[in-house]
Amino acid sequence: MPLGAAKAALLGAAGAGGAAATWEIISTTVTDTTTATYNFTSIPQTYRDLRMVISAARTATFGDRTLMYVDIGSGISTTNSDYGMRSVSGSSSAYGAMGVVTADNYPGVLDDFPGQSDNGVGNSSIIDFMDYANTSKLPTAIIWQNAVGQGTFAFHHTHNGWNYDGGVGAVTGLRITRPTTTSNYYYKQPMTFTLFGRGTAD
Numbered sequence: 001m002p003l004g005a006a007k008a009a010l011l012g013a014a015g016a017g018g019a020a021a022t023w024e025i026i027s028t029t030v031t032d033t034t035t036a037t038y039n040f041t042s043i044p045q046t047y048r049d050l051r052m053v054i055s056a057a058r059t060a061t062f063g064d065r066t067l068m069y070v071d072i073g074s075g076i077s078t079t080n081s082d083y084g085m086r087s088v089s090g091s092s093s094a095y096g097a098m099g100v101v102t103a104d105n106y107p108g109v110l111d112d113f114p115g116q117s118d119n120g121v122g123n124s125s126i127i128d129f130m131d132y133a134n135t136s137k138l139p140t141a142i143i144w145q146n147a148v149g150q151g152t153f154a155f156h157h158t159h160n161g162w163n164y165d166g167g168v169g170a171v172t173g174l175r176i177t178r179p180t181t182t183s184n185y186y187y188k189q190p191m192t193f194t195l196f197g198r199g200t201a202d
Contacts, residue, residue, distance in 0.1 A: 023051060023196040031187040037177040038187070039076065040195060043132075045170055047197030050129040052174065055192050064180050068109045068127070068162065070139050072169025082166030083107035087143075088159045108179075109143050109162050127162075132171040133201040139164045139171050 024047075029038060043050065054066075069076050069083075085108055109127065125145040131137065143160035176193065178185045 021048075021199040023198045026195040026197050028195075029193045031189055031191040031193075033189050034183070034186055036181040036186045037175060038193060040174045040176075040193070041071070041172075043172050043174070043195070044197065045133040045172070046201055047133065048131060048199030048201050049197070050132040050171060051196040051198070052125075052127040052176075053192075053194045053196065054125040054127070054176075055123075055194070064178050064185050065108045066125075067107045067175075067177050067179060068141075069107055069175040069177070070164050070171055071173030071175075072139060072164075072167060073172050074169075076173060076175045077164070077166050078175075079166060080106055082164055084163050084165070085109060086161045107162075107164075109141070109160055129171055131202070135170045136168055138168055 026044065026047075027040070029040075031038070040052075069078055071077065083106060085106065109125075123146065125143060127141050127143045129139065129141050132139065141162040143162060145160065178187075
């Protein structure tokens with residue numbers, strides 16, 4: 001799904017030093033209920049920062065992760081050994097306090113997200129790539145997630161660091177997908193993926 005050049009100013013704010021850079025919508029995708037993988041291609045290289053917002057998420061089955069693969073100009077890389085993640089997370093059933101999770105050789109960004117099959121459960125995630133168009137850096141991202149579940153197994157995942165070390169390069173494409181791609185794990189409606197850009201690339 002190529003991303004067009006249409007823009008809409010969002011979250012603009014004026015600070016003491018003048019107008020701050022605004023987040024501008026690059027593309028919004030609404031899930032179709034029958035797909036487990038979404039590719040975001042031809043990401044414009046005109047911004048400094050890139051943000052993916054995932055909202056109103058659910059699946060038919062609980063307990064699978066969301067993965068994120070990257071394209072730095074030579075196609076989507078699905079080599080797991082090129083990825084890693086570090087997270088600080090908490091669950092009412094698993095931790096009395098926040099716990100640290102480390103996963104090398106794995107492109108997982110969101111543990112158990114969407115976290116519940118109930119469509120009344122609100123899930124959201126923000127994924128930020130700073131200086132994403134820089135061709136001399138390894139792509140990295142910071143993820144904030146709120147996966148609020150119901151009952152004993154309510155899960156709250158607050159912070160995640162994601163990295164790709166397969167090579168330096170600008171982020172030109174992303175793939176959001178699931179380890180399990182059978183129908184029960186499809187991204188259901190009304191889930192949305194919205195991609196934003198901010199600032200001007202160096």
